[in-house]
Amino acid sequence: MLSLGVANAAPIEPECSYDKEKMLELSPRAFDQNYDEGWPSLVKNGECLKPAADLIHLYYTKNKVPEGAMKTLVWHEGQLRAETGQYQRAIELMEKATKPAEKDGSGWNHYVNATIAFLESDLNKLKAYREKLAMVPKPAGFNPRDAQGNPVDVPWPPNLSIVDSFIRCFGKTYAEVYAGCPRNK
DSSP: OOOHHHHTOOOOOOOOOOOHHHHHHSOHHHHHHOTTTSGGGGGTTSOOHHHHHHHHHHHHHHSOOOHHHHHHHHHHHHHHHHHTTOHHHHHHHHHTTOOOGGGOTTOHHHHHHHHHHHHTTOHHHHHHHHHHHHTOOOOTTOOOBOTTSOBOOOOSSTTHHHHHHHHHTBTBOHHHHHTTOOSOO
């Protein structure tokens, strides 16, 4: 006879092993941007989101991190918290990721605020921040190029397509939006 304990067991967590000490020794840039050695290596298959968020938090609390890198790490932790449904914690983190107004030429703060509005299920606020983001002027001389000097088509303003997805997919979870919710509701 089978044990009922097996049927009621919690789902098995995916394998999230990594060398914590090695990760904590990486430079902030390598830790955040190296997809083979940094925290992104944990989430390649859409798994290990919470362990990755916990690792990011540990990294910036244990290491001296420059302010710009700190905001990026806090933002990425917030995104992971949102993907795992920890909306209140995500909002708290994302609020710390804004830039001083005089340094926000790309509309970053509008994107952050739109994301928070989405997490708070506030469609009116989300749409208002979308309009503010859409009105951010392209900087004079904006002419992105690749490493070989070839022009690169970079949509302006940054992150507008993500905010549009928040609106199109309103009522879905943050994770569903980032997984590419269907265009037709």
